[in-house]
Amino acid sequence: xxxxxxxxxxxxxxxxxxxxxxxxxxxxxxxxxxxxxxxxxxxxxxxxxxxxxxxxxxxxxxxxxxxxxxxxxxxxxxxxxxxxxxxxxxxxxxxxxxxxxxxxxxxxxxxxxxxxxxxxxxxxxxxxxxxxxxxxxxxxxxxxxxxxxxxxxxxxxxxxxxxxxxxxxxxxxxxxxxxxxxxxxxxxxxxxxxxxxxxxx
Amino acid sequence: xxxxxxxxxxxxxxxxxxxxxxxxxxxxxxxxxxxxxxxxxxxxxxxxxxxxxxxxxxxxxxxxxxxxxxxxxxxxxxxxxxxxxxxxxxxxxxxxxxxxxxxxxxxxxxxxxxxxxxxxxxxxxxxxxxxxxxxxxxxxxxxxxxxxxxxxxxxxxxxxxxxxxxxxxxxxxxxxxxxxxxxxxxxxxxxxxxxxxxxxx
Numbered sequence: 402x403x404x405x406x407x408x409x410x411x412x413x414x415x416x417x418x419x420x421x422x423x424x425x426x427x428x429x430x431x432x433x434x435x436x437x438x439x440x441x442x443x444x445x446x447x448x449x450x451x452x453x454x455x456x457x458x459x460x461x462x463x464x465x466x467x468x469x470x471x472x473x474x475x476x477x478x479x480x481x482x483x484x485x486x487x488x489x490x491x492x493x494x495x496x497x498x499x500x501x502x503x504x505x506x507x508x509x510x511x512x513x514x515x516x517x518x519x520x521x522x523x524x525x526x527x528x529x530x531x532x533x534x535x536x537x538x539x540x541x542x543x544x545x546x547x548x549x550x551x552x553x554x555x556x557x558x559x560x561x562x563x564x565x566x567x568x569x570x571x572x573x574x575x576x577x578x579x580x581x582x583x584x585x586x587x588x589x590x591x592x593x594x595x596x597x598x599x600x601x602x
Numbered sequence: 603x604x605x606x607x608x609x610x611x612x613x614x615x616x617x618x619x620x621x622x623x624x625x626x627x628x629x630x631x632x633x634x635x636x637x638x639x640x641x642x643x644x645x646x647x648x649x650x651x652x653x654x655x656x657x658x659x660x661x662x663x664x665x666x667x668x669x670x671x672x673x674x675x676x677x678x679x680x681x682x683x684x685x686x687x688x689x690x691x692x693x694x695x696x697x698x699x700x701x702x703x704x705x706x707x708x709x710x711x712x713x714x715x716x717x718x719x720x721x722x723x724x725x726x727x728x729x730x731x732x733x734x735x736x737x738x739x740x741x742x743x744x745x746x747x748x749x750x751x752x753x754x755x756x757x758x759x760x761x762x763x764x765x766x767x768x769x770x771x772x773x774x775x776x777x778x779x780x781x782x783x784x785x786x787x788x789x790x791x792x793x794x795x796x797x798x799x800x801x802x803x
Contacts, residue, residue, distance in 0.1 A: 440618030
């Protein structure tokens with residue numbers, strides 16, 4: 402089927418988006434062509450602009466169009482707290498919770514030697530430099546609670562031992578609004594071992 | 603939250619896609635920025651190209667980058683059969699079924715006087731011209747089975763009465779793989795009134 406090679410090309414190129422199969426890509430392509438097309442032009446321009454200008458912030462290695470990102474430049478943030486995450490998406494999620502006012506360091510994923518991701522590939526030398534130059538007091542290792550994420554957190558803790566920095570890990574337990582019956586065994590055992598007194602005297 | 607105005611703009615402009623909310627737009631933006639970015643550049647270029655060059659085919663009024671679309675130019679298709687649909691998406695769905703080898707005419711939606719869509723707005727005069735110039739023998743009115751779609755089909759049938767053209771409507775009934783218990787009342791009554799003998803002698 403084809404009534405226009407350009408429409409086919411548009412549908413095909415939309416499939417590079419995550420979670421977009423052929424049916425959604427087709428729906429998106431036809432919706433972009435409908436109506437005023439101003440949104441489509443804006444989308445095309447902003448993708449081209451982002452591809453051209455966005456690289457990694459030299460300090461925290463998140464996406465940024467300037468040499469240093471807005472978060473690192475912000476003098477109101479607490480430079481003694483550094484949160485280490487695996488990806489810019491994790492950074493965004495933490496920022497959206499409005500609960501953390503320190504700085505970040507974004508690894509390029511987690512350690513996975515079989516996939517060729519060693520300490521150098523994910524940016525651990527840059528992390529060590531950053532910790533030393535900032536004079537950080539606490540590092541929050543917010544890598545994901547997966548095997549690779551845990552291994553990465555332990556590796557970083559080993560590397561930074563002896564630098565007089567407190568290293569912490571985010572609490573694991575039952576998510577808010579979660580139901581005990583649906584929580585997996587690993588999470589439940591973490592929740593038990595991390596239990597807290599209800600009334601602290 | 604914001605670490606880069608360009609990333610924010612990219613997320614915001616992705617929201618013009620159908621079915622994309624803020625969380626999906628964020629996921630898409632970060633996925634476009636990851637890795638080689640070749641897919642992102644291709645997407646940007648194909649959207650710009652489509653917006654610039656795609657207009658309506660002068661014969662069937664579907665999307666096309668040339669004056670006449672590939673379907674209308676195809677001499678192997680049966681020009682005595684004309685299928686009238688409401689949108690290019692409907693045309694694509696029919697083409698993908700590989701069951702129809704005639705030509706198409708794409709209306710700009712269905713008749714809806716309250717929304718300012720009269721016969722002129724949806725292109726019925728062009729349809730009449732097309733029917734006369736092609737020498738069509740059968741018109742399949744494949745507008746949607748909604749109130750507006752039915753009204754549009756009946757209006758077209760009225761306008762073209764007396765031109766010696768057979769006018770047909772797609773069969774309505776239980777969809778393949780559907781379960782009787784979940785079929786709505788209207789579909790079920792259509793299925794009863796349109797029932798067929800199992801063994802035709």
